Amino acid sequence: MLVQALIGFIGATAFAYIYRVPTRQLPYAGIVGSLGHVIFLLTRDEWGEVGGVFLAATMVAFFSEVLARRRRQPVLVFLIPAVIPLVPGAKAYLTMLSFLQDDYTGALVSFISTVLLAGAVAAGIIIASSLFRIYSRAKHVRR
Amino acid sequence: MERLVGLVLLAGELLLTCGAEMYRVEETIERMGLAAGFVQVEGFATPTGLFISLHAPNGRVYTRVRRIRQTYNKLSTIAEVNSISRAFSDGSMTIQEVHDELERLSKETAPESLGRQLIGGAGAMAFTMIFGGNWFEGIIAGMTGAMVLVLVSWLGRHPVPKVLQAATGGIFAAAVIMGLSRILAIHPDLTTLGAVMVMTPGVAMTTAIRDLLSGELLSGLSRSAEALSVTVAIATGVAIVLTLGGR
Known part of the structure; x- marks a missing residue:
């Protein structure tokens, strides 16, 4: 698990580097990414892959929003690299491979699970971010 | 004024x-x-x-x-x-x-140092290992991923459409790893997967979701289309090589 946490950290930090996140925010993006990956691994068996990815994406978006407010940065700076380890790249690859091998049933199965996983990531981000939006709107009105 | x-x-x-x-x-x-x-x-x-x-x-x-x-x-x-x-x-x-x-x-032009692309390659390594590859496969994927980044950023400096950049990157990564897998004991699929992940349209995907969320349908949809077309282009590039290589 520790190795996986480290891999998640390396992955998110490297992608943060590719997308040119400000250098001082790199480790934070990495930590959020690592956290998301670990949450996914811990919940995968109990909740299934889609449920695990959903929970992980929600937590990643939540911590990105918190960090963005704390460190006065755009949310994207943390959110984009941290979401990357949750992207269903392997399932998408499997879809392509099955199509190549004329296995249309297998291709359809992995295509549907790619769509579900991507949808779970999107739903997680939407839920956490809209909660934050409602919260900051409410704070704005009170002032 | x-x-x-x-x-x-x-x-x-x-x-x-x-x-x-x-x-x-x-x-x-x-x-x-x-x-x-x-x-x-x-x-x-x-x-x-x-x-x-x-x-x-x-x-x-x-x-x-x-x-x-x-x-x-x-x-x-x-x-x-x-x-x-x-x-x-x-x-x-x-x-x-x-x-x-x-x-x-x-x-400020984008500083494209070799170091930046090597660190980017670490992302490819991490991805191969997230999906169950071992250290050796990770390192091969990392080096190929770094080369893909060099190639794509070189293409990016010329008027090459994004979709074509992604397809070329996919072809390159799959060809290199296909060749290496003949002589080295690596899992070609896991390694290729990691190497092409460096081209993931992460910014387009995430901003598409956030734009749709704030009611910006126009840019939300156009960015989803961008993310989707880049992903399909990468897959097509890899598929071309795998077909020619007899998979």
Whole structure:
């Protein structure tokens, strides 16, 4: 698990580097990414892959929003690299491979699970971010 | 006044070319315009164009249109423009300072050092290992991923469409790893997967979700289309090599 946490950290930090996140925010993006990956691994068996990815994406978006407010940065700076380890790249690859091998049933199965996983990531981000939006709107009105 | 209009336009353009969300672009334009002394500020941003209309106190209306042709992923510019616009509306930054800073950001070319691409390759390594590859496969994927980044950023400096860049990267990564898997004991699929992941349209995917969330249907859909077409292009590139290689 520790190795996986480290891999998640390396992955998110490297992608943060590719997308040119400000250098001082790199480790934070990495930590959020690592956290998301670990949450996914811990919940995968109990909740299934889609449920695990959903929970992980929600937590990643939540911590990105918190960090963005704390460190006065755009949310994207943390959110984009941290979401990357949750992207269903392997399932998408499997879809392509099955199509190549004329296995249309297998291709359809992995295509549907790619769509579900991507949808779970999107739903997680939407839920956490809209909660934050409602919260900051409410704070704005009170002032 | 002319100069202030130019500043607001430049800030919006920088945000758009670096892939910011639409609401951020429009909010920044509004914040800067009001801080600059305009009485009414209207901004309309789409991923390929920016329209602003600034109403001066003396009744004149300044309207500018800017076409956005190129976009690249540079989150640090978004962060910097964001803090510049906040400092400007606080009054802690003068017009001249804002002008100098924005000019510097717009001239700043993307520093493409080899080190940057090697670190990017670590992302490919991590991905291969997330999906169950061992250290050796990870390192091969990392090196190939770094080469893919070099190739794609080289193509990016020429007028090559994004879809074609992604397909070329896919072909390159799959060909290199296919060749290596003949002589080394590596799992070709896991390694190729890691190497092509460095081209994931992460910025387009995430901003598409956030744009759709804030009701920006136009840019949400067009960015989803961008993310999807790049992904399909990568898969096509890999598929071409795998077919020729007899898989």
